[in-house]
Amino acid sequence: MDMGLSGRRALVTGSSRGLGRASARMLAAEGATVVVHGPAPSDAGAVAAEIRAAGGSAETAAGDLTTEEGAAEVAHQALAGGPVDILVNNAGTYDTLPWSEAIPELWAATYETNVVSGVRMIRHLVPGMRERGWGRVIQLGGGLAVQPMAVQPHYSATLAARHNLAVSLARELRGTGVTSNTVAPGAILTEAVRELLVQEAPARGWGDTWEEIERHATETFVPNDTGRFGRPEEIAAAVVFLAGTHAGYISGATLRVDGGTVRCVQ
Template sequence: MKLNLENKRALVTGSSSGLGKAIVNLLAAEGAKVIVHGRNEERTRAVANEIIATGGIAEIALGDLSTEEGAQAVADQVLAHGPVDILINNAGGYAHTTWKEATADVWKNTYETNVLSGVRMIRHLVPGMKTLQWGRVITIGGGLAIQPTASLPDYSATLAARHNLAVSLARQLKGTGITSNVVAPGAILIPSVQELITKLAPSHGWGETWDEIEKKSVEALVPNDIGRYGRPEEIAGAVAYLCSTYADYITGSVIRVDGGTVRCL
């Protein structure tokens, strides 16, 4: 399917590795002019160079979006070459915290990283989309926003905030030609996740081969109807669809790509 993304300029925050890298690679393959963002110049430039080597168009923007100064620096780098048509708010992170470990300062830092980072980029870049009378803002959320667990309280709360702000933004952008949506992944198999699960496997009796380990660890940790972890490319596919002209009639929506992990509507 041709997604009609040629000549669209897209910033994917946190795209020097993992899920963000998969998204920026697919958008570039669909003809978008992508901006790879990260804090580490070597990793960020490597992703951009890979895209260029395969015939895509890519530039980079460096900076820490969890601070006002860092976000401003990223916006300045991006806007120096013109407005963006597409903003993918993917950047974020979490620590494996419990309620006891998640102090007020931890909560503040998690909100700066996961919520205010996206708010900053929306404020910097959406005004330019309004001049184009077309745009896409896609926020990467997650199932914990809807179905939180006892652990990761600060992270789960920030995911809920990301979902909420994306829908509020959609209401604000009524009639502008700009849509705002959420893609909510389930547990996604990125290298660090596979490494962690493989280390845990012997003590939990999950098997020896990856096929065995994946199936049994999913059953134990994130049971879903598909019986495996999601792949970054599957999330990227949902993002790319929402960026396309085929999604003109979708805004304020949450698209879950989680194998059926979340049971509520």
């Protein structure tokens, strides 16, 4: 299926690793020119080089999105090569701290990183999309937005904010040709997650081989209907779909890619 991304330009924030990296690579494979963003030029440059080596088109933008100046500089770099048609707000941070350790200052810092940084990029890039009459804005959210656990309450709250702002933005962009949606991953097997599971396995009795660890971790830690962790490429596929021409009638929606973790109707 042709996603209609040839000639489009996409900025994926936080795309030097993890879900952002997978999304950048797949968008480029579908014909988009991708602006790879990372905190430092070397981080973004490595992924851009991977994309070019695979025959894709990639540029870079580096900077700290948690400051007004840094976000403005990232937007400036992203726009240097032409208009940005697709914004994927992926950059963020998380931890697994409980309520007792999630002090108010950490709540504020996490909100700044996970929510306000994305708002800054929306303000920089969406006006141009509106003027041109076409655009895609995609937030990376998560199932914890609607089914939070006892731990990491500050992180879950920021996911809920991402989901909420995506719907509000969709209402704001009504009739403009610009859509706003959310991709909500479940437990995804990034490099960091795999390292965490391997470290936790001995104490939790999850076994020695990766197959055993993934099976037991899925059963006891993140139960879902597929019996496994998702892969970054599965999230990237959802991002690419929402970015493409076939998703023009979808706005204000949440696309869950979580193996059936979230059981309620949304």
